[in-house]
Amino acid sequence: MSLYVGFTGAPLDRAEPARHDPAMLAALAANPAALLLDMTDFVPGVADGALAWTPLTPLPAEELLLLGLIDNIPRFARIDPGAVAAKRTPELMALLDSLAAGEAGVYATARSVLDWHARHRFCANCGARTAPHHAGWARLCPVCSTEHYPRTDPVVIMLAEFEDRVLIGRQASFAPGRYSALAGFVEVGESIEEAVARELHEEAGVVATSVRYIASQPWPFPSQLMIACIASVADDVVTLDLAELEDAKWVSRAEVAASLAAEPDAVFGAPPRYAIANSLFNAWLGEI
Amino acid sequence: MSLYVGFTGAPLDRAEPARHDPAMLAALAANPAALLLDMTDFVPGVADGALAWTPLTPLPAEELLLLGLIDNIPRFARIDPGAVAAKRTPELMALLDSLAAGEAGVYATARSVLDWHARHRFCANCGARTAPHHAGWARLCPVCSTEHYPRTDPVVIMLAEFEDRVLIGRQASFAPGRYSALAGFVEVGESIEEAVARELHEEAGVVATSVRYIASQPWPFPSQLMIACIASVADDVVTLDLAELEDAKWVSRAEVAASLAAEPDAVFGAPPRYAIANSLFNAWLGEI
Numbered sequence: 001m002s003l004y005v006g007f008t009g010a011p012l013d014r015a016e017p018a019r020h021d022p023a024m025l026a027a028l029a030a031n032p033a034a035l036l037l038d039m040t041d042f043v044p045g046v047a048d049g050a051l052a053w054t055p056l057t058p059l060p061a062e063e064l065l066l067l068g069l070i071d072n073i074p075r076f077a078r079i080d081p082g083a084v085a086a087k088r089t090p091e092l093m094a095l096l097d098s099l100a101a102g103e104a105g106v107y108a109t110a111r112s113v114l115d116w117h118a119r120h121r122f123c124a125n126c127g128a129r130t131a132p133h134h135a136g137w138a139r140l141c142p143v144c145s146t147e148h149y150p151r152t153d154p155v156v157i158m159l160a161e162f163e164d165r166v167l168i169g170r171q172a173s174f175a176p177g178r179y180s181a182l183a184g185f186v187e188v189g190e191s192i193e194e195a196v197a198r199e200l201h202e203e204a205g206v207v208a209t210s211v212r213y214i215a216s217q218p219w220p221f222p223s224q225l226m227i228a229c230i231a232s233v234a235d236d237v238v239t240l241d242l243a244e245l246e247d248a249k250w251v252s253r254a255e256v257a258a259s260l261a262a263e264p265d266a267v268f269g270a271p272p273r274y275a276i277a278n279s280l281f282n283a284w285l286g287e288i
Numbered sequence: 289m290s291l292y293v294g295f296t297g298a299p300l301d302r303a304e305p306a307r308h309d310p311a312m313l314a315a316l317a318a319n320p321a322a323l324l325l326d327m328t329d330f331v332p333g334v335a336d337g338a339l340a341w342t343p344l345t346p347l348p349a350e351e352l353l354l355l356g357l358i359d360n361i362p363r364f365a366r367i368d369p370g371a372v373a374a375k376r377t378p379e380l381m382a383l384l385d386s387l388a389a390g391e392a393g394v395y396a397t398a399r400s401v402l403d404w405h406a407r408h409r410f411c412a413n414c415g416a417r418t419a420p421h422h423a424g425w426a427r428l429c430p431v432c433s434t435e436h437y438p439r440t441d442p443v444v445i446m447l448a449e450f451e452d453r454v455l456i457g458r459q460a461s462f463a464p465g466r467y468s469a470l471a472g473f474v475e476v477g478e479s480i481e482e483a484v485a486r487e488l489h490e491e492a493g494v495v496a497t498s499v500r501y502i503a504s505q506p507w508p509f510p511s512q513l514m515i516a517c518i519a520s521v522a523d524d525v526v527t528l529d530l531a532e533l534e535d536a537k538w539v540s541r542a543e544v545a546a547s548l549a550a551e552p553d554a555v556f557g558a559p560p561r562y563a564i565a566n567s568l569f570n571a572w573l574g575e576i
Contacts, residue, residue, distance in 0.1 A: 008479045016490055017531075109477025116476075120412040124436075127410035127417065148412075152476050154442045154513050188404075188440050188511045189397025191296045192504040202304055213501040216480040223476045225442050243305075 003283055005217050006274030010105030012075070014068040019135040028074040029056065029064060037067065037077040037110050041086040044107045046095055051103050065113055065136030067106065077110040079132050083118045088221050097274050104274065108220035113137070115222045116150040124148065151223050156195045157183035157277055158229040159284055160206050162236045166256070166284060167204060168268060169240075169248035179249070179259075179268035181277045186227070196229050204248055205239025208232065214283045217276040228280040230287075256281050291571055293505050294562030298393030300363070302356040307423040316362040317344065317352060325355065325365040325398050329374040332395045334383055339391050353401055353424030355394065365398040367420050371406045376509050385562050392562065396508035401425070403510045404438040412436065439511050444483045445471035445565060446517040447572055448494050450524045454544070454572060455492060456556060457528075457536035467537070467547075467556040469565045474515070484517050492536055493527025496520065502571045505564040516568040518575075544569050 018024040028034060035053035038045030045052030056076055067075040086092060096104050113136060123130050123141035130148060133140035139148045159181050160167040168179040184199035186192060197208040208231040217226040238248050251259075251267060259266040260281055271277040306312040316322060323341035326333030333340030344364055355363040374380060384392050401424060411418050411429035418436060421428035427436045447469050448455040456467040472487035474480060485496040496519040505514040526536050539547075539555060547554040548569055559565040 005479065007477075008482060010477055010482075012477075014475070014486065105477055109475075112476035119434075122410060122412050122415035124408040124410050124412045127415045129415065146407075149473075150476050151439060152442055152474055154440055185437075186440050186513055187302070187397075188400035188438050189295075189298055189300075189393055189506045189508070191293065191506060192513070192515070194296060194298075198302065218477045218479060220477070225474055225480070227480070 003215055003279055003286070004101065004273065005215050005276055005279045006101050007104050007108045007218050007220065009100075009102035010109060011070050011102050012068040012106060012109065013070070015066065015074075018066055019137050025064075025066060025135050028066065029059075029076065031074050034074040034076060037075065037106070039077050039110055039114065041083060042111050042115060043086045043092060044095070046099065049098060049100070049103075051099070051106055062132045065110070065132075067110055070106070075106075077114060077136075079114060079117045079136055081118060081121055083114060085115050085118065085222070093272065093274070097272060101274070105218065108218050111220040112152075112218070112223035113150050115220075119222075120148060153224050154186040154192070154227055155183055155219070155224045156186055156192060156199060156227050156229060157181045157280065158196045158200065158211070158231050159280060160200050160204065160208070160231050160233045161284070162206075162233050162250070165236070165250040165252050166230075167206065167233075167236075167238065167248055167250055169204065169245040171244070172246040174246075175269065177269040178271070179247075180271045180275070181228070181280055182245070182248075183226075183277075192227055192229065196231050200231055200233065203241045203244045205237070206233040206235070209234055215276060215279055217279070219276075226276045228276045228283070230280070230284060253285060257285055260285075291503055291567055291574070292389065292561065293503050293564055293567045294389050295392050295396045295506050295508065297388075297390035298397060299358050299390050300356040300394060300397065301358070303354065303362075306354055307425050313352075313354060313423050316354065317347075317364065319362050322362040322364060325363065325394075327365050327398055327402065329371060330399050330403060331374045331380060332383070334387065337386060337388070337391075339387070339394055350420045353398070353405075353420075355398055358394070363394075365402060365424075367402060367405045367424055369406060369409055371402060373403050373406065373510070381560065381562070385560060389562070393506065396506050399508040400440075400506070400511035401438050403508075407510075408436060441512050442474040442480070442515055443471055443507070443512045444474055444480060444487060444515050444517060445469045445568065446484045446488065446499075446519050447568060448488050448492065448496070448519050448521045449572070450494075450521050450538070453524070453538040453540050454518075455494065455521075455524075455526065455536055455538055457492065457533040459532070460534040462534075463557065465557040466559070467535075468559045468563070469516070469568055470533070470536075471514075480515055480517065484519050488519055488521065491529045491532045493525070494521040494523070497522055503564060503567055505567070507564075514564045516564045516571070518568070518572060541573055545573055548573075
C-alpha cells in the first residue's frame, strides 16, 4: 500500500516468545549488543533523524520493557513507575514529524506501554499494588493473581461524503483555521461501522448509509488505535453538537488538495502528515 | 451490507448526552415506561426469541447503567459490583444464537459494561475504591479524580489466502473437528494490518504481502472488537506455533462451503453463525 500512514512500519520483531520465557529474556538482556531507548519522561532522544539508543546496563527485571529486536539486536526501554508523561507539545510533535514513520512507530510502542505502566500501578480488581510481568507487557497482582494488559483503545476517524464533498470539523481547542475529520471512541457493543455512524450522527446530525474502511494507525497519546473510514451520508444538512465541535463545513476535492498542499488561499489548515486524518484526506483524493 | 455479522445491529440510541446530564438521566429513570434488562450473572432473560425486560423500579444512582433508548423507551441494566460472570457455556451461546443479531447486540453492550464494572472496582492509578459515573459508562476515583472508561480490546481475526485456498487452525481447547480463522490481540504501536501480519507470522510462519479489511464485530466475552481481514501470503509453507495452535490446514472454496453448510463429509466443523469467523468465511466465498 502506498498510502503514507504515520506511526506505522516499526521495524520491530516483537520477539513475543521471550515475554513468556525468563531464560530467553535474560539472554536478550545479557546480550552485549543490547540497547536501551532514550525516553526520559517519554520524550525520545533523537540523533541524525533517528531514535537514540544507549548500551543496556543491568536493570532490575521489573524495570525492563522488551520492545523486541531490530536488526537482530535486542531493544529495551526502562519502566519508571514514577514517570510523568511529558505533554504533547508542538515541539514534541515536530520532533516526531522529523522521524521516519517506522522510527515513530518504535517510539509509539514504547511510549504507550511505559505510559500505561505509569498510570496503572494498582490492581483494578482488588486495589493492591501490581508489578510488571511478561517482560513489561503485563502487570501481575500479587494478591488476587489478576493479569492486566496494556490498553489499546479503538477510535474511529471518518469523513462523511455527500455529492463529492466531505465534512470536516474543528474543536475549539484546535489551532486557528485547522479542521480535521470527525472522530470518537468505539464503544463496547458496536462494530467499527456502527461507531462511525453513531459518531457522525451525534456530532453532526448526518445519517450514514454505508461505511468503507480505509486504513489504521497506532496513536501513542496515550494508546489509541485510529481506524479511518469514509461514510456515504444521506444528505448534507448538518446539526452540530456544539459540546464537541465549534464548526463543521463541506469541502470539495480541490479545496482538500489546496489545504494538503498548504496553499495560501486554502480554506482550512490540514492536519499534519503524521496524523491519519492527513492520510484519510489523501486516500479520498486518490479514490477519484 | 448484506453480510451477516453476529452481535451487530443493536437498535439502541445510546442517548449519550444523558450520561453527562444528571437531570436528563433522572428524567429517563423516572419515566414510567422505563425498562430494566434481566441479566442475572450476565445471563440474559429471553422470552419469545427476544431479550426480557421488566419495569424499572427505583435503584441507587450507582447501580444504574443507561443502555439508551429502544423505541423511545429508556433502557437500563443494573450494575452489581458483586456479580460473578457466568461462564460462556454452550447453553449460553445457544441462547444467544436463538436471538436476532440486534438483540444479541443489546446483550453484548450490557454484558461488556457490567462485567467491566465487576472487574474494575478499584483505581488503577492509586488503588482507591471507585464508583460508577456518567450513567454507568465510567468509574470515578474519589481520591485522585481519575476517570476510568470501559475497555474495548481490538482483536484481528484473519484468513491467510494463497492460490485460492485459505488457512484455518484449531486450538487444543476447540470442540473436536472445529477449525476457525487465526486471531490475536492488536498491540500498541501497530496498525490493524501490522497486527494481522504479525499474528500470521507468529502462529503459522506465513508472510503477509497485503491485507484487506472485511468487517467488524463486538464480542462480549468480555469486550473485544473483532476486526476480520483477509491477507494474501507469499507461500503456503506453514510453521505452527504449537503453544497457540494444535493444527492448521489449507482449505478450498468447496471445502469451506461444505463446512458452512455442515455437510456430513465436511473437512472441518465451521464456527457458529454468531462468530465473525463464520461471516469471514462467507465473505471469502462471496468475493469470487
